[in-house]
């Protein structure tokens with residue numbers, strides 16, 4: 201099945217109300233070898249194997265003419281946590297993104313510092329399991345080089361994204377991906393949408409773009425990125441706000 205067919209199947213399944221569609225389950229996550237490989241600590245072997253799979257292939261990139269007139273906002277639209285309200289009031293001048301956990305050199309960056317880094321721009325389609333899609337243009341630095349700068353410890357296996365919104369007032373939004381997917385060539389930390397600073401609805405001041413994954417994986421309102429060896433002790437232990445409520449973790453498309 202081609203990627204676009206797969207995607208329209210996904211959209212139809214979601215639109216038909218197929219709750220918690222088993223996104224990506226038919227793929228890598230279901231293969232026993234994949235689980236063994238994820239558990240392996242041999243990064244070199246892991247990298248070679250990943251190169252042989254499709255996980256590093258690019259999501260389709262569209263042209264300017266394909267950009268949706270307005271990019272829908274979904275989930276949290278306007279965070280009410282006191283921390284976010286204060287940061288927003290000062291136009292995010294006091295906001296910083298922290299990178300820590302299993303790294304040799306934890307550090308943090310202001311929005312201005314992030315904007316000064318080399319950036320990637322990509323026009324991609326966002327697919328939400330609730331049954332809608334939208335094409336938008338995203339800009340920001342690649343995540344991989346930032347992790348390299350922090351010096352990822354060999355024990356690290358997952359990248360956790362911490363957010364500033366408590367969706368529905370029941371726990372802060374968070375997400376996680378395998379370390380390997382942080383190095384996908386389209387995994388960026390986006391500060392611009394359609395050539396303008398990210399609107400609050402779409403995750404200001406910064407959100408992650410994971411173009412081979414479903415919408416819920418792409419955490420908005422980022423404040424901290426943590427490298428960990430296990431997801432078990434974090435919040436509900438399933439690796440994300442929605443995963444803790446039954447969604448599939450890998451979320452690949």
Ligand SMILES: Nc1nc2c(c(=O)[nH]1)N[C@H]1C(S)=C(S)[C@@H](COP(=O)(O)O)O[C@H]1N2
Pocket residue numbers: 271272273274275276327328329363364365367373374401402403415416417418419420421
């Ligand atoms: N922090 C945070 N990130 C989030 C969400 C959220 O509610 N809070 N919703 C997720 C879902 S389900 C989707 S589809 C996308 C929506 O992104 P958008 O608001 O830019 O459309 O963000 C994802 N990331």
Ligand SMILES: [Mo]
Pocket residue numbers: 274327328329330415416
């Ligand atoms: Mo979503």
